[in-house]
Amino acid sequence: MTTALITSLLAVVTMVQQTDTTFPVQPNARLRLSNPGGSVVVRTWDQNSVRIVAEHSRRSVIRVRNDPNTIVIDERTERGPGSIVEYEITIPSTLDLQLGGNYSDFDVQGVTGQISIQSLDGNIKVSGGRERIKLHSVQGAIDLSDAQGKIEVETVNDRITVSRSSGELTAETVNGRIMLLDVDFSNAEASTFNGSITHNGAIHENGSYFFATHMGSINFTVPEGTNATISVATGKGNFRADFEVERPENGKKRFQFTLGSGGALVELESFAGRISLRRPDGEEE
Amino acid sequence: MRHITQQQLNAYVDGALGEHEHREVGAHLESCDECRDALAELMSLVAELGGLPREGRPARDLWSGIAERTVERRLVTPIDRGRAAMRSAWSISLPQAAAAAVAAAIIAGSGVWLALGGGGAGPDFSLTPPPPATGAEFVLAPADMATYDDVVAELTRQLNARRAELDPTTVRVIRENIQIIDAAIGEINEALALDPSNEFLNAYLARAMRRKVAVLQSAMKLASRT
Ligand SMILES: [Zn+2]
Numbered sequence: 265m266t267t268a269l270i271t272s273l274l275a276v277v278t279m280v281q282q283t284d285t286t287f288p289v290q291p292n293a294r295l296r297l298s299n300p301g302g303s304v305v306v307r308t309w310d311q312n313s314v315r316i317v318a319e320h321s322r323r324s325v326i327r328v329r330n331d332p333n334t335i336v337i338d339e340r341t342e343r344g345p346g347s348i349v350e351y352e353i354t355i356p357s358t359l360d361l362q363l364g365g366n367y368s369d370f371d372v373q374g375v376t377g378q379i380s381i382q383s384l385d386g387n388i389k390v391s392g393g394r395e396r397i398k399l400h401s402v403q404g405a406i407d408l409s410d411a412q413g414k415i416e417v418e419t420v421n422d423r424i425t426v427s428r429s430s431g432e433l434t435a436e437t438v439n440g441r442i443m444l445l446d447v448d449f450s451n452a453e454a455s456t457f458n459g460s461i462t463h464n465g466a467i468h469e470n471g472s473y474f475f476a477t478h479m480g481s482i483n484f485t486v487p488e489g490t491n492a493t494i495s496v497a498t499g500k501g502n503f504r505a506d507f508e509v510e511r512p513e514n515g516k517k518r519f520q521f522t523l524g525s526g527g528a529l530v531e532l533e534s535f536a537g538r539i540s541l542r543r544p545d546g547e548e549e
Numbered sequence: 550m551r552h553i554t555q556q557q558l559n560a561y562v563d564g565a566l567g568e569h570e571h572r573e574v575g576a577h578l579e580s581c582d583e584c585r586d587a588l589a590e591l592m593s594l595v596a597e598l599g600g601l602p603r604e605g606r607p608a609r610d611l612w613s614g615i616a617e618r619t620v621e622r623r624l625v626t627p628i629d630r631g632r633a634a635m636r637s638a639w640s641i642s643l644p645q646a647a648a649a650a651v652a653a654a655i656i657a658g659s660g661v662w663l664a665l666g667g668g669g670a671g672p673d674f675s676l677t678p679p680p681p682a683t684g685a686e687f688v689l690a691p692a693d694m695a696t697y698d699d700v701v702a703e704l705t706r707q708l709n710a711r712r713a714e715l716d717p718t719t720v721r722v723i724r725e726n727i728q729i730i731d732a733a734i735g736e737i738n739e740a741l742a743l744d745p746s747n748e749f750l751n752a753y754l755a756r757a758m759r760r761k762v763a764v765l766q767s768a769m770k771l772a773s774r775t
Contacts, residue, residue: 331556336591384770385719402767403722420764421722438726438764455756457729476756478733497749499740518749533753535736 281322286315290332292377294360295353297337301367302348303386308357308374315354321347357392369404378413387422405440423459441480449473456480460537464544467492469527476533484532485542491524494541497533505541553577553584562591697758704765715768723768730761 289295291312297304309315314335318326324341326349339349355361360377363370369386372379372393379393385403393411405422408415411429423440426433430448439458447465453474454461460480467473467490475482486492486507496503497518503511510521532539553561553574560566561574578585712720737754744750 329555331554331559333556334559336555336559384767385716403719420726420767436760436763438729438760455760457733457757457760476753478729478736478757499736533749535733535753 280319283316283318283320283326285326285328286313287328287330288313289330289335289356289359291356291358292360293333293335294362294377295335295337295355296362297351297353297364299339299349299351299363299365299368300347301365302350303369304351304353304363304365304371306353306355306361306363306370306372306375309354310356312356314356314359317352319350324349379411424454442475467528467530472529472531474531476531477537478535479537480534481537482532482534482539483542484530484540485544486523487544489524491527492530493520493522493526493528494530495520495532496539497531498537498539499535501534501537501539503539506543507541509541552581553587558584558587558591561588697762700762701758701765704762704769708765708768711769719768723764726764727761730757730764733757734761 289312295314316326316328316337318339320326320339321341324339326337326339329336337351337353355375357374357376359375361372361375361379361381363372363380364382365386366383367385368383370381370383370388370390372381372390375390375392376394378396379390380396380398381388381390382400383404384401386401387404387407388399388401389407390397390399390411391409393408393413393415395413396416397408397411397413398416399406399408399418400416401419401422403421404419406417406419406424408417408425408429409427411426411431413431415426415429415431415433415435417424417426417434418436419440420437421439422437423442424435424437425443425445426435426447427443427445428447431450433444433447433449433452433454435442435444435452435454437456437459440456441459442454442456442461444452444454444461444463444465447463449465450468450471451473452463452471454463455476457478458480459477460483461475461477462483463473463475464483464485467487469491473484475484481501486494495518499517512519557566557570557574561571566574578588708723715723734754734757737750737757741747741750741754
């Protein structure tokens with residue numbers, strides 16, 4: 265091995281530096297973090313303090329500005345924002361989170377505060393969140409579970425999965441499927457252009473459910489005993505149901521029927537795909 | 550006055566200070582470079598996080614408003630219940646002048662949006678006739694179409710102007726997704742040509758157009774951050 269090579273290896277090793285800092289916070293504070301590139305992992309613990317472990321360029325520093333209500337974290341070099349930072353942050357679960365990044369992946373677990381994450385080209389994976397949960401990407405997939413509240417998830421060129429969550433949901437993508445699994449929403453709206461939509465969960469008596477796709481299928485699970493008024497609209501697509509449904513004899517592409525007392529409003533639209541009403545697993549007739 | 554504290558600065562950016570303190574902080578900022586720098590930095594961070602303070606944020610664009618109301622209408626008219634009845638009472642029709650004014654306002658404020666654009670000319674919409682004043686039928690009015698065309702054209706222009714600032718992959722992804730939406734809009738328009746007063750198709754068209762504007766806006770936002 266030449267000296268030059270050894271030197272350059274050393275240089276690579278020492279380019280990266282780790283910052284590790286812990287400080288007290290109010291349990292109801294808000295944490296704001298902007299990470300242009302890299303990854304952000306957030307976990308919780310039973311202490312009223314925040315620990316930040318960050319791997320970053322040796323030429324940059326991690327800055328924490330902390331007032332009783334808001335913690336602001338970012339990274340700076342002498343010439344402005346640096347490049348890639350890998351964060352591992354541990355917080356009290358009750359903190360509100362406001363995270364953003366351009367080319368950054370986010371992975372958040374166990375937070376019981378509000379969560380807002382924007383990543384333009386990065387995947388967002390969240391387990392938890394209360395009251396308001398807003399996840400927004402352009403090129404990344406969104407995976408949300410165990411959230412409760414007003415949920416807004418949006419991406420453009422990837423898929424959305426929401427599971428074991430309740431409250432109200434808006435989910436939008438263009439080029440990707442939307443899976444809503446084991447959910448319990450009183451109101452849910454989901455739309456995509458190129459992808460299927462699956463809803464598997466509770467249908468509230470006074471709830472409303474609106475799902476629309478242009479090119480994909482819609483799979484909507486209807487538990488036995490559901491009270492719902494269901495509107496179906498297909499263009500070039502077709503319709504099928506696991507159970508008896510009153511259908512127009514003229515083969516109309518738009519029709520509506522009532523199950524039980526008709527409580528919930530369900531609207532399913534697919535321009536070019538199939539709309540299927542299914543019984544939950546194990547309830548097939 | 551001493552330098553502004555971090556706490557005051559956060560509250561100032563959030564618009565959460567009382568009137569007196571807000572004025573005091575404002576006055577200090579006018580005379581203190583150091584605090585002004587700190588404010589600018591925090592503002593840019595907050596902007597990156599998508600949480601612009603209310604007063605700095607451009608008015609929500611008209612087209613989204615139109616399309617959102619349209620989505621409210623959806624295809625529930627036949628259902629005889631309170632909620633649905635409320636939705637069906639709605640009809641969309643804006644005087645041309647009002648729509649033009651709104652479009653102008655959007656464009657004036659759109660430096661912040663940056664933009665998107667899939668390239669190419671705006672979609673070629675066949676205009677549907679305005680809706681009857683009270684009927685249940687829903688169609689998009691020509692003024693709405695004009696507003697939409699203006700908004701899309703402006704966003705596309707801005708996006709093209711900033712294309713160099715965007716990552717090539719991002720440009721490709723945005724363009725592909727705009728093409729997906731445009732293809733859908735094309736198919737909806739074909740269907741509408743056969744059935745111009747079909748309210749499902751009209752509502753669907755409005756939603757597709759709203760989504761296209763939203764995707765263009767996301768791309769703009771992206772260009773502004775890179
Ligand atoms: Zn000062």
